[in-house]
Amino acid sequence: MKTSIVSDLLLSDVKNSLVRRRSITTILFSALCLSISIISFIVLITYDFGYKSELEFYISFVMIAFLIAAILQFIFGKKLYYYKPENVPVKCHLYFFDTTSEKLLQAVKTNDINFLKSVVNDYDRGIKMELAYTPNYSIAICQCYKYVPYEYIPDSEVITLTNSEVELLLNVK
Numbered sequence: 001m002k003t004s005i006v007s008d009l010l011l012s013d014v015k016n017s018l019v020r021r022r023s024i025t026t027i028l029f030s031a032l033c034l035s036i037s038i039i040s041f042i043v044l045i046t047y048d049f050g051y052k053s054e055l056e057f058y059i060s061f062v063m064i065a066f067l068i069a070a071i072l073q074f075i076f077g078k079k080l081y082y083y084k085p086e087n088v089p090v091k092c093h094l095y096f097f098d099t100t101s102e103k104l105l106q107a108v109k110t111n112d113i114n115f116l117k118s119v120v121n122d123y124d125r126g127i128k129m130e131l132a133y134t135p136n137y138s139i140a141i142c143q144c145y146k147y148v149p150y151e152y153i154p155d156s157e158v159i160t161l162t163n164s165e166v167e168l169l170l171n172v173k
Contacts, residue, residue: 010130010143011081011090013158017139018081018090026077033070037063088134095129095169096121101144101155104129108142108161111168128152133166140166 011018040063049056081090097104099119104127107115126147133140140161145152161169 007092007130009154010092010132010141010158014139014141017084019084020079020081022074023078023080023089026073026079030070030074030077033066033073037067037070040066083134083139086134086136086138088136088138090132090134090139093131093170095131096126097129098126101127101146104144105156105159108165108169111164113168113171116168127155129169131161131166131169133161137161137163137166142169 040059044056044059044063049059082088083090097116097119098121104116104119106112128145128147129142130145131140131142140163141158142161143154143158144156146155
């Protein structure tokens with residue numbers, strides 16, 4: 001099992017109830033870098049370091065570096081999908097199995113944990129199953145993909161899962 005960014009293809013059916021925005025850690029890190037940059041700027045303005053001071057150069061360098069880091073983090077930082085009604089993030093897990101997608105989906109529907117544990121892979125090969133869910137399982141969907149050279153293509157429809165089926169998949173490893 002690997003955690004992943006949720007793919008747009010999997011969420012196409014429930015796109016209306018989702019919103020994509022920056023994660024809290026991205027915003028906090030940007031704010032921290034920006035505040036360090038502002039503090040460095042205030043120190044540069046208030047104190048006289050003398051002519052061609054090395055300390056002034058280092059503080060200027062810190063100010064510019066943290067300002068650039070704040071801007072880059074804010075622009076290119078991690079964005080997550082959130083479920084609108086409950087304002088909770090949508091998580092995603094990837095599984096790889098050595099079986100066909102029909103057998104895999106049948107095992108999930110019948111809660112056959114032994115079969116799932118026997119065919120699960122630790123590496124990128126065979127059938128890929130993508131599971132997207134919210135922490136309280138108000139959205140729980142999955143889709144199987146098969147590998148063709150250089151990409152995975154959908155091998156099943158998007159399937160809505162029950163709470164017990166999601167818990168079964170989360171306990172496979």
